[in-house]
């Protein structure tokens with residue numbers, strides 16, 4: 442069962458030259474987002490560029506959100522990841538979906554118009570309400586963290 446999500450096409454090349462984002466296989470968790478840039482562009486090592494995807498989505502339901510994640514091939518082989526590491530799309534955001542593209546590699550990387558750059562994953566969200574306490578019920582871990590248990 443798929444969840445309906447409203448989508449606006451902001452760039453008419455989506456739906457004509459390039460398809461709407463879609464799951465590549467029945468088991469895919471993410472849909473690839475394309476670079477709807479005017480012309481091919483090169484990202485220099487260390488440079489970060491904000492890339493439009495040509496679409497807007499309105500998740501609407503506060504118990505859902507979307508995240509933008511890197512594609513493993515681009516990240517691992519070319520150092521093309523996200524300037525914000527992970528993009529979080531709030532359920533009430535209605536603006537253009539943008540990808541912050543960071544070349545953390547050592548070679549210039551050329552993005553061609555319509556290239557699949559990153560992926561969009563819809564996730565469930567729990568909104569918390571803080572309940573102030575003076576003491577927590579004790580747990581096995583307590584305050585141990587940040588590697589306190591070692592590596593072996």
Ligand SMILES: O=c1ccn([C@H]2C[C@H](O)[C@@H](COP(=O)(O)OP(=O)(O)OP(=O)(O)O)O2)c(=O)[nH]1
Nearest residue numbers: 509525527528529530531534537538539540541
């Ligand atoms: O990679 C991203 C990350 C965010 N957004 C949009 C959707 C998100 O709902 C909005 C705000 O993102 P976020 O809350 O992460 O950024 P902020 O710096 O806290 O901005 P704001 O003050 O607008 O919340 O920007 C994108 O299009 N792409």
Ligand SMILES: [Mg+2]
Nearest residue numbers: 529530531534
């Ligand atoms: Mg914010």
